[in-house]
Amino acid sequence: VLIAIVLFEGVTALDAVGPYEVLARLPGADVRFAGRRPGEVRTDTGALGLTIDATLDEVPAPDIVVVPGGAGTRAAAGDDDLLAWIRAVHPGARWTASVCTGSIVLAAAGVLRGRRATSHWIWRDALTAFGATPVEDRVVVDGDVVTAAGVSAGIDMALRLAALEAGEEVARAIQLGIEYAPEPPFDSGSPASADPALAGRLRDAARADPALRFPPVA
């Protein structure tokens, strides 16, 4: 199972590493972190470097594609080489997946047109501009395209994907291996359960930041 996880400058680390930690445990998994140029990219905070091991051209036929999100997706959604690669590999891939605002990159590549999809709750509505139907679910499976909500949702997405790819018993073994029995200390993980004032503050702050405005504008 060849799994391509896309990296770019400004990626949110957990968007990529959550699915990686699950999918790398699939039987026969061959995970390739792929991007424009081999070498280090820095995550959205600048505090962590992740390594691109392969150029996109070197992974022309992945079985599973994962596109993470982060502040860097604004640039990634305007990167013609990346979008062309997504369009080229998606038809042959068994699953094309995203986490957080990675769905905006899939949308910009045209993959979500006419599909149901999700994204980080702050930016989910931006999907409509690309012909997709935003859905509030944490993980949305539409045919061979699987999208996840924000950041931490990539773990749930990848476990769903692991079950679709290799069966429920394999997915359950992976879940136990990574001891994924979450106990969030608070109930504020989604805008539906959080204090509306808190959600409003986060939404307004994010939308006021030009670096985070979607869809990409000139």
Next chain:
Amino acid sequence: VLIAIVLFEGVTALDAVGPYEVLARLPGADVRFAGRRPGEVRTDTGALGLTIDATLDEVPAPDIVVVPGGAGTRAAAGDDDLLAWIRAVHPGARWTASVCTGSIVLAAAGVLRGRRATSHWIWRDALTAFGATPVEDRVVVDGDVVTAAGVSAGIDMALRLAALEAGEEVARAIQLGIEYAPEPPFDSGSPASADPALAGRLRDAARADPALRFPPVA
């Protein structure tokens, strides 16, 4: 808030990146990924490179220390320089934390002697050899030492730590920012809820692997 996250060859990526994604969002957070030598280390699967930005000597007085786990902790628990650094920085740190088998490294440094602590469920009992009392909780706070269960538990641990460090409102905002409202597709995330036969198979396979044997033996 100076946060040192230790990296080493064979680290489990999510052990480090889960807490990073939470703690980097603390107000005034300054996260330093620290280890023996600046440059890339490869994670336990070999499929991902993470960058060490600072030597341990360059981070002599962190406010928060996080030690992740992974197959590499067997070597890390025998790394005298790392253990000496942990012993040196722990008294001045407000919080010394671990994820997964990172607690074995804290234990080898003597930090867990006489304390309650946890680890990945397969290796939790190994803590007794270092004078610690293994506890089945997902996150264990004993004074200024916070230990987490396996891999994904680092996210829950870091949210607890964020609340202890900066207050519950800050922790709730971080939780909403990373949309942490988990929905595991199955209930097999802990040995208490998983099929006992599955848990037994995973435990036996892990314990049969000499690279994963704890406490470190010559």
